[in-house]
Amino acid sequence: MIFIPPVKLVKADLALFTRLNDGRDVAVKVLSVESRQGDKEFMAELSSVSNISQENLVKLNGGCIEGRRRILVYDYMEHNSLARILLDDKARSKLDWRVRKEICIEIARGLVHIHEEVKPHIVHRDIKASNILLEKNFHPRISDFGLSKLFPEHVSHITTRVAGTLGYIAPEYAVTGHLTRKSDVYSYGVLILQIVSGRSAVDFDLELGEHYLVQKAWEMHMDNRLLDIADSTLQHDGNFSEKEALHFLKVGLHCVQEKCNLRPKMSAAIEMMMIDQNDQIKVNDFNNVEIRQPGVIINNMDLKIARRKNERSSKLSISSMQCPQVYPFNTRV
Incomplete structure (x- = not known):
């Protein structure tokens, strides 16, 4: 080095x-x-x-x-970060459906490598669009391991000072400081929702205030309108598949469920998104998987309160802590 x-x-x-x-x-x-x-x-x-x-x-x-x-x-990556492309309407239109599928799958492969293949295992702690860099051909690479933590074999979690980015941070980690690989899975789920929708993880509206992509996706899922959140620029893509887009959005929601033990391992998430020899997503294999409500930290003040609670008493269990204004959040995991 x-x-x-x-x-x-x-x-x-x-x-x-x-x-x-x-x-x-x-x-x-x-x-x-x-x-x-x-x-x-x-x-x-x-x-x-x-x-x-x-x-x-x-x-x-x-x-x-x-x-x-x-x-x-x-x-150095020629296309800079995924976040910059998603914020630019003209640049985002270059991300056709084929490219977006590949970005989702390749990011997942990178997480499988650090979560399950290398030893000690590694939890990134800050998976987000700005930490996904894109090569000239839009091949994604996970960057910025400055907050990462090493996990020795047979260690289920470590307790650490909460770090990460609002909109991507797993609620149970924000509340307790208990970091697991499922914390990265939550962040990855938010990222899938972003890639398919073209939206920011946290938007600000003058009338509605801060609005969280996880909340929006869940509300639309409950109204059977989840596909409406897909990026409108994809409608001009001749290879766009509504069936596949809906499937990927459901995988994203599966990864952000409030109970971390219900979230899949990254290797399982890849299996949900893999394409068979006929170039078809294995949608039917996922249709019977129940998706439950996600959890999300509402604002920066809540995150600061959670961090202060964690710093005062890092030994508190999840079941003994109350999460300030988390929507919706069940403290049992």
Whole structure:
């Protein structure tokens, strides 16, 4: 692993990048200073993650610490992040249905690798659209392992300070600080809903205030209108399949169920989305799976309250804690 000294950042193509001495263009990300992790622990974890190589993970080339700043250096991806494309109507139209299916499946394969194949297992902790980078052919790679945690074999969960992004963070993790691989599964479910709908995880409306994609998808599912949430730009795609889109949306809802033990493992989620030799999604295999209501943290204040409760008493069990204004959330998992 190369530990790269502080570099001068150049802004181009909506990304921060620099060119190394060997001619490679690399993306440079400066992490926030909120983490309480010590410098030695940060570098040890950085070193562990850098040894992982898989086609759906961005290669971590190195990093450094400069004062309170922590810098990570990745391979540069031509299309930048999935979040930027989803926010741009013109760019989003380039994501046809075939590409969106592949993005969902390839991200899942990357998560299977870190959750189930490498040892110790790794939980990313911040799966979101801005941490999915896209190559020239729109092949996705998971980036930014700065918040990731290593899971030794036979450890079901670890208790840690809550980190992540509002709209993607699993409610039981926000309340208790108990981190599991199912926390990433929740975030991945939100990501599927985003990819199919083209919407943000959290939208702000002047009249309605903050509106959460998970809530919206669940409400439409209960009204038998879930397909209405699909991105309207897909209607101009001759290969768009409403049947497949509805299926992927249901897989997303399956991943964000409030009870974490009802969420699938990532390997099971892939099986739900796989395409057979006739280029057909295995829809019938999933039709009998019951989807229950999701949980979601409503706003930043609730997340801060949950974090403070967790910091005051990290030993509290899930059943003994009340989640502030979580919709809807059952404290038993």
